Amino acid sequence: MKTAAMKSFTKKEWTSADELIAESAVSEALTESSTQVDKSNDSSSVSVVFPKRPQISMGRMAEAHQNTLNELSVLSQLQHENIISLLSVVVTPPSILIEYAPMGTMKLMYETYHQSSQRLSPCVSQITIVQIASGIEFLHKRSIVYRDLKGDNVLVWRFPTPNNPPLVATNNEVLIKLSDYGIGQFASINGLRGFAGTPGFIAPEIIKYHGKEVYSNKVDIFSLGMVIYELITLHPPYDKFNQQQANQAIESGVRPSLSKKDLNSLILQRELMIWCWQQDPEMRPTATQVVEVARSQQFCRLVDGIRIDNDGRVLCVCHREIPITLRQKN
Structure with missing residues (x-):
């Protein structure tokens, strides 16, 4: 999973998933299919994964959207200690909240x-x-x-x-x-x-x-x-x-x-x-x-x-x- 637009937010700032995603999206020209945002100041860190804004073609946009739907479809059925957990879903903009890995890959x-x-x-x-x-x-x-x-x-x-x-x-x-x-x-x-x-x-x-x-x-x-x-x-x-x-x-x-x-x-x-x-x-x-x-x-x-x-x-x-x-x- 490629990572970009990394930014820390305090618990007080974590009031709107839409605002969080929008702020992260604006911070970088987004061309890949997903990103992560670390909520590092809370004991339960999460990542936000959402389709990035393609700059090449509608085909890339459709592919990114489909990949997000695929990931949601799979993650929604998985509960295992060695499988990353789906925490929540935001409809607009479409995004997935998942666990944050503190040590990377x-x-x-x-x-x-x-x-x-x-x-x-x-x-x-x-x-x-x-x-x-x-x-x-x-x-x-x-x-x-x-x-x-x-x-x-x-x-x-x-x-x-x-x-x-x-x-x-x-x-x-x-x-x-x-x-x-x-x-x-x-x-x-x-x-x-x-x-x-x-x-x-x-x-x-x-x-x-x-x-x-x-x-x-x-x-x-x-x-x-x-x-x-x-x-x-x-x-x-x-x-x-x-x-x-x-x-x-x-x-x-x-x-x-x-x-x-x-x-x-x-x-x-x-x-x-x-x-x-x-x-x-x-x-x-x-x-x-x-x-x-x-x-x-x-x-x-x-x-x-x-x-x-x-x-x-x-x-x-x-x-x-x-x-x-x-x-x-x-």
Whole structure:
């Protein structure tokens, strides 16, 4: 979800959603489809999302309006700890009040860790995958296909800092939620059509047929594989490619590479990533299977080697056993 026109308002000033939206809209030339406004001086922060004023064409206006309606249609049915909540709706101008993420997006977390020359700890990676997959599982059980899963659309409420990683992460240290359902769709029993997503995260079956053939919710699992890649490398897949090159690579089965440093990540995390980004959607796991594997006791213990702290104490020991469910798929 792209963010613009950020401004703080006191509780006293928060008297009219119309005035708030109008003031924010005037503050910047608005050409995108949505924005956020932080009400940071109240204990329950919110964001306001509304169609921006397009400066190009009526087509862009219609698209922005439709994306807002899609997001409202999806959000109105969702109540889950890892799904951003819809708080209220304003009719004129059309706007949506949603939760405000105090720590921004997962992309910002990647950048913060990268700038500190740190990697996500095994336990933080594990619980992050569990929470993202739990949100996707919730959507899929309600026949909703997300279609734009990426670090930019994963919002962060709680996350450890690079210099103070916990040895064991829980929901007290990590809380993330999926956002931006402008291109999310309810799928029929036969699947759905349409070209949607972000280059580098789009499933090959969408690219191959330009969205004109029916596909399933397994497109979200492919994107989840790319998000796991982001968790390992701290950068987006195919970040050196342009849009056409990224699409061609995915369609031909070429996957982003890992550096030597990346290979210090959890073995099961890498295996799960490979399972998720399989070329054949039928070979990918369901979101429920991803949650089960990521929640397994072995997941954050399986590291390639021995991890010790500065005092020589062993933190993790290598173990290459792979669960049967994962071994059968690969």
